[in-house]
Amino acid sequence: MPPLNAVIRAVSSLLTAAAVCFALPVRAEDKPAPQKVIIDDEGFSLMHMMLLNSPQIDVVGVTSVTGNWWAPRGAALQLRGLELMGRTDVPVAQGAVYPLMNTEKATERWEALYGKLTWKGAWMKQWVEPTQQSTPPYYTPYDLSNLPWGAPTTKVASKMAAVFMIEMVRKYPGQITIVEGGPMTNLALAQRLDPEFASLAKGLIYMGGSFNPHRVLDDRSAVEFAREFANSPRREFNIRLDPEAASIVSRAPWKQITVIPVDPSTATQLSRKLLDRAAKGAKPELGKVIAGFEPGFPLWDEIVAAVLLDPSVVTGAEDLYVDYDAAFGATYGDTLSWREHYQPGLGEQKARVVMSVDPRKLDEVIVKAVAAK
Incomplete structure (x- = not known):
């Protein structure tokens, strides 16, 4: 049996070595790499900032x-x-100005046949009935007047959005x-x-459907x-503006799809209190925008982020x-969904559909995400 002093020295050496190991900083290569994303949207919102x-x-x-706005x-x-965020390293590619098939005139005809839509985005001229929200100004497709934060000095990429996305998922x-x-x-x-576009991506997460x-x-x-x-639980604006596109995308071979429908949003609100909290913690220029x-x-969109x-x-x-009704009729743009075994098998893909969120935790994630780093 070794002398007691030798045992004590050996144990002390082991403890010292362990302490050194635990004190070592985490190497950069041990940290998970940031998740690469492309954000496709009609403007610039808290989602982008987050x-x-x-x-x-x-x-x-x-x-x-x-x-909500025209693509330009x-x-x-x-x-x-x-x-304003100091992120001009991120390229911006302008996308489609018009939906695949739907038009403003066709939407007016649809409303004459089947009833008024609550929200029409870039085609919105007035609310059907008085609301607390302001009526957005109506612009033509290439009208860039009255930009709320001033005109940008940087320019869009030379490639259109669809081509840019294809190049990125191939890269x-x-x-x-x-x-x-x-x-x-x-x-x-x-x-x-x-x-091969969808299959080359890691996945798709989108706000849309109801x-x-x-x-x-x-x-x-x-x-x-x-x-x-x-009275229309299956209708949602993002899908209703371009149902044909939504159906094409829903049948594409994505590795994974996460759907954030409007369902969880009815428990949430972009309140003045939340905006003030987020603005206070953000960098000054960003805080003014918020x-x-x-x-x-x-x-x-904040739920997506x-x-x-x-x-x-x-x-x-x-x-x-999940799929979407692309037949022009009373249910044009409505959400279609099936549980396993009941789907028609026309190419529709299985998706993870988020039905509810924790509103308080959501607020905290938003405030933390936009805070100055």
Whole structure:
């Protein structure tokens, strides 16, 4: 048996070695690499700020599509937003100006046949009935006047959005998640141009679709937005503007699809309190933009960003096969869904559908994500 002093010295050496090991800094190569994403949307919102400001995310590009705003205006907002964030290293590619088939005139004809739509995005001229939210100004497709943060000095990329996306997923096969906050026109064009587009991406997460949302909050603005779903629970704007594109994308061979429908949004709100908290913690220039956002809307695209940054905000989800009705009629653009074994088998893909989120945790994720680093 060795002397006691020798045993003590040996144990002491082991403890010292262990302490040194635990004190060593984590090597850069041991940290998970940031997730590469392309953000496709109609403007520049809290979602963009959350993802661009996160060390977890590597935004390789931002693209614009016509939705709430026309694509050219959306690209200008994105360029200016990136300038304010000091992220002009991120390219902006302008996307499709018009949906694949749907038009403003066709939508007016549809309303004459089947009833008024609550929201029409870039085609919106007035609310059907008085609302707490302001009426957005109506612009023609290439009108870039009255940009809220001023005109950008940077320019859009030379390639259109669909081509840019194809090039990126081929450059980084299996690594890029497409984050979709608007209609899916650009994604459908990319898939038709390159049938391998969806399969080369890591996955798709999008805000769109409606399954069976109900009013949760009792304040006036929440009631106004939730009332739309009482008689049309399967209709949602991002899909309704370009149903053909949504159906093409839903049948594309993505490795994984996450759907954030309007269902969880009815329990959330972009309140003045939330905006003030987020603005206070952000860098000054960004804080001014955040403070200037109009409150009273549900949180939509912000849920998409939050699910990427902290999946624990999800409190309920279901795996469903999802597609969208592209036949011009009363249900044009409506969400179609099936559980396993009941799908028609026309190419529709299984998706993870987020049905509910934790509103308080969501607010915290937003505030933390936009905070000055």
